[in-house]
Amino acid sequence: MRILSTLALSIALAATSVGASAQSGLYNEKDINDGLLIIAVADKIRRGCDSISARIFKARSYAVGLKELASSRGYSDEEIDNYIENKENKAEMRLRRNAYFQSKGASNLDPESLCVLGRAEIQKQSQIGALLRAR
Known part of the structure; x- marks a missing residue:
């Protein structure tokens, strides 16, 4: 369970404080950010609901796939990690996640x-x- 939380925090909630071009670039990668939202939603559901758990290997594979996609588009590991650790973007991802929840009742x-x-x-x-x- 802790692995998915760590993945969600380290892959899912995003933005670069190092390079402005990486931040604006990764911020504008819609498919990657949509994937990060999927991880954030799944992680909150499994943390909030005692009768649901994570499929750890699938979640890890999905998260690694997103990171590989970003790498294939020219982003360095440092740029990706910095994007993920940015506090403002973590807050924005939580807002997106909560809006998703609201849209589903x-x-x-x-x-x-x-x-x-x-x-x-x-x-x-x-x-x-x-x-x-x-x-």
């Missing part, structure tokens, strides 16, 4: 609504659901 503050959403994501076999397992 759930709340980050309501464990039961996270369970309902998590089970629905698993049932429809979404990318979010693929990172989760009902216990």
Whole structure:
């Protein structure tokens, strides 16, 4: 469980404080940021809902794939890591994650609504659901 939280923090919540070009570049990589949102949503669901756990290997593989995608686009490991660790972008990702929850009738503050959403994501076999397992 701790592994997914670490991955979510180290892969999912983003922005560079080192290079302005890397920050604006990674910030504008829609598919990468959409993938980071998927990880953030799945991580919060599994942390908030006792009846759902993470598929650790799938989550790790998905996160590594996002990092490899960023690397293939010319971003260095340092740029990616700095992007991920930026506090302002972590806060922005939490806002995006919570907006996603709200759009689905759930709340980050309501464990039961996270369970309902998590089970629905698993049932429809979404990318979010693929990172989760009902216990």
